[in-house]
Amino acid sequence: MPIFTGSSSDSEDERTIHKTTKLFTRQRSIHSIFGGGKVADILLWREPKIAATLVIGVSILWFLMEVVEYNFITLICHASMTSMLFFFIWSTASDFLNWERPIIPEVVLDESSFKQLARSFHVRFNQILTKLLDVACGRDPPLFFLTTISLYIVSIIGTYFNFVNLLFIGFVSMQTLPVMYEMYEDDVDTAAGKLMRKMKKLYKKVDTNVLSKIPRGTVKNKKFT
Numbered sequence: 001m002p003i004f005t006g007s008s009s010d011s012e013d014e015r016t017i018h019k020t021t022k023l024f025t026r027q028r029s030i031h032s033i034f035g036g037g038k039v040a041d042i043l044l045w046r047e048p049k050i051a052a053t054l055v056i057g058v059s060i061l062w063f064l065m066e067v068v069e070y071n072f073i074t075l076i077c078h079a080s081m082t083s084m085l086f087f088f089i090w091s092t093a094s095d096f097l098n099w100e101r102p103i104i105p106e107v108v109l110d111e112s113s114f115k116q117l118a119r120s121f122h123v124r125f126n127q128i129l130t131k132l133l134d135v136a137c138g139r140d141p142p143l144f145f146l147t148t149i150s151l152y153i154v155s156i157i158g159t160y161f162n163f164v165n166l167l168f169i170g171f172v173s174m175q176t177l178p179v180m181y182e183m184y185e186d187d188v189d190t191a192a193g194k195l196m197r198k199m200k201k202l203y204k205k206v207d208t209n210v211l212s213k214i215p216r217g218t219v220k221n222k223k224f225t
Contacts, residue, residue, distance in 0.1 A: 030044065030178055030181065030182050030185075031044060031182075034120070034178070035116065035119075035120035035123075035124075037116050037120070038116065038117075039116070039117055039120055042054065043174060043175065043178050043179070044178055044179050044182060045175075045179045051175060054175070055172070055175055058168065058171050058172075059168075061075075062164065062165075062168040065164055066164060066165065066168075087102050090102050132147075135147050141199075141200075141203045142196055142199030142200050142202075142203055143199075145199060145202075145203065146195075146199060
């Protein structure tokens with residue numbers, strides 16, 4: 001008997017999926033999925049100055065480490081010395097030129113921002129672990145195959161890039177893919193729905209032609225006296 005069973009026909013499944021499919025079966029907006037706060041605003045470029053500053057800063061850091069081949073410790077020390085020298089000159093000159101002394105903006109030290117970021121990370125991390133467990137247990141066969149293929153592709157990509165490059169690619173992806181998806185949400189969801197339907201059909205064929213033909217031992221009832 002095939003492992004995959006369903007009471008409705010393929011055409012009924014397609015109509016149902018076409019009506020309800022969202023990427024990763026989500027029910028909320030992208031902004032709310034990312035926490036609906038400052039982090040979500042930055043990832044979706046609703047705070048363009050901060051988002052652009054982050055992208056430029058991380059790009060400069062990547063350039064110095066990968067192209068200029070700065071050692072990380074050396075880079076941190078040189079950046080710290082340069083910053084200290086800059087603030088020393090600024091602070092000294094402010095006494096003679098009546099400038100304001102350098103002050104760290106309250107936004108950087110805002111406790112609520114750090115708590116919100118940690119809370120959002122904790123919630124998303126638990127959701128990802130739960131979803132991975134569901135996928136690993138085979139509760140969503142098409143997503144299981146899609147995840148396996150994706151991990152295999154990432155493993156191949158990892159052989160051509162070092163850890164710093166992968167982090168940089170991941171950061172750039174986080175700063176570009178969500179906002180691109182939000183702009184073209186309907187088109188992406190339509191393509192995702194078609195892909196999921198094809199994956200379900202493929203799994204049904206594999207189940208019928210391969211998995212259902214694997215011999216299984218019969219379970220004998222044990223008599224207890």
